[in-house]
Amino acid sequence: MTAARSDKLIQPNAQQQYEVTLADLPLACPMPSMHLWNSHPRVFLAVEKTGFAKCPYCSAEYTLRK
Helix, strand or coil: CCHHHHHHCECCCCCCEEEECHHHCCEEECCCCECCCCCCCCEEECCCCCCEEECCCCCCEEEECC
């Protein structure tokens, strides 16, 4: 990973609510834009049907914006 890419990553689980778009699917927590070194294992979340998903590890809530 380059230093420039590292600067653009966000802290995982820093927020409790995230709004995602269709471009973010398939949805996984932590998301690819988050640092992984201090987070939980990646888990895929089914947000397509209900428009909402909650991570079983960190309780982050994801809402799908259509």
